[in-house]
Structures are given as structure tokens and as C-alpha cells.
Amino acid sequence: MKDKVILLAEDNPDDVELTIRAFRKNHISNEVIVAKDGAEALAYLHGTGMYAGRDITVIPVVVLLDLKLPKIDGLEVLKVIRQNEFTKLLPVVILTSSAEQQDVINGYNLGANSYIRKPVDFEQFTEAIKSLGLYWLVWNEPPPTKRKSEG
């Protein structure tokens, strides 16, 4: 599982740093690809733009998706992920400061696997990231990866 990458779509550099630090502190050493807006997240998944030529059959083990993202917002990114053949089963965890009930419902209805409200408190944030990392990297059985030969 160590070779699997985590895609983190997050525009706030402080939150990016805190998230990566929380992973490292809990011995989750997987490579974290950071996309600072929704367009970059989709470019990574689709192998376009700055990620042109990337082998797109290599998909992240989990996507951590902020909702308020520049260029393309999180729910729109989620929608595109669910429509694409290579990524439609990919586990997506919404990780956001929004506590609005409508965001939660919309997130689930669009096919988010899980929704986590970023705790404001540093210790609680670290705990949540730890649990999230272990859950999706270790405890959850990921969807089978589509091989190239299967088209």
C-alpha cells in the first residue's frame, strides 16, 4: 500500500502542510500529490496539462477533496470523477471547513465516499487526519484497479 499515492486537492498551504505533517507523524509515508485547485486535480487524474503523459491507469488510493477550490470547485471535481471510466470508483473523501448541511447532502448525493469537517483545533485535526489515513489506506478495501489490458 506504500506505493499508492494520495491526491490532496487543497488550496490553503497551511492546511496542506498540516495534513502532510499529520500523515508523517502517524507513519503514513505515501506520496501526497497536492493539487492547489480543482483544475489541477482533474489534470492529474486525466493526465492533461502539467500532468500530460502521466500513466492515468495509476490512480490514487484516495482523493482528499476540499470544497471551496479555485477554478473548479470541489463538488464539480467530484462530479467529473464519477463520470470518468478510470476514476468513477475512486474513493473520495470531502475534507472541508464547511459545516453546511446542504454541502454534506450534496457531497454524498454526488457520490462522495465520506465527508469530514476539518476540526479547528490542531490536535483534533491531527487525530482526524490520522484516522482518515489509516481508514482509507489500511482498513478499507479499495476498488480493484483497472488494468491497461482491460481498456
Next chain:
Amino acid sequence: MNRLDVIDILLVEDNPQDAELTIRGLRRRNINNPLHVVEDGAEALDFIFCRGAHGGRDFSKLPKLILLDLKLPKMDGLEVLKALKLDERTRAIPVAVVSSSQETPDIQTAYALGANSYVVKPAGFDAFLEAVGNLGFYWLLVNQPPVK
């Protein structure tokens, strides 16, 4: 109010031993949310949609988590999952498949039908308790459910 109107966890499991271990695993992690066990797929849907024996239940009170076994009497787990995820009133409820099956087609189909997570039941007693505890902790204390 009906006792079954305030269920946080619906456990769909036909094996009484696994059901008991699941409850123990949750309690051990201090997850004391109200839980209800149904033993077949048809009853799971009756419970959620307030039909049949559960006709008196309040439909607006949805569980925060459904733990769903796959091999179930009457209606199998994948059929239950499909019915829940096709209905816009119930689609948002997190469903974690908890199954002894490690078969790729089962995992693939479960995700394709909209399972939020798929956890393979570990074989050993302690490992089972730990896995269930982790599962409950994540879904009830870290994850934000679609219902308050």
C-alpha cells in the same frame, strides 16, 4: 416515539455470532450509539423504508451508518445496496459493506452500486473486534453523516 426511530447504526447481518462480535467491537471503542440488527436483506429495506413489520417507524429518522453483509437470506446485500443508492431519499446514507468475500467482482460491484466503503471481515477474533471498532470510530466519530 418508537425505540427504532432513533437508531444510529443499522447492522444487516444474518450470522448471530458476527452480529454479537460487531456490537462488542463497537462498545469496546465506546461507540454506544443505538444500534439495531436485521437478519436478512428484505428486512433491512423494510426497516429503512418503514414497511412491513417496520410500518410504524418514522421514515425521516435515517441511520447514520449501515453496516451491510453481502451474503444474506431473502435478498442479498448487493440488492439492498442497489435499492438504497437508487432512491434519492436514502442515497446519502453511508453504507459500509462488511463481508468475508475478498472476490474482486464483489468489491467492484459494491463500489459501482455506490458503497461508501468495503471492509473485509478479518478471520481472527481479536482482529475482527479491532476492525469493527476502527470502522465504527471512523464512521461515527470522524465522518460527518448526512443526518444530524
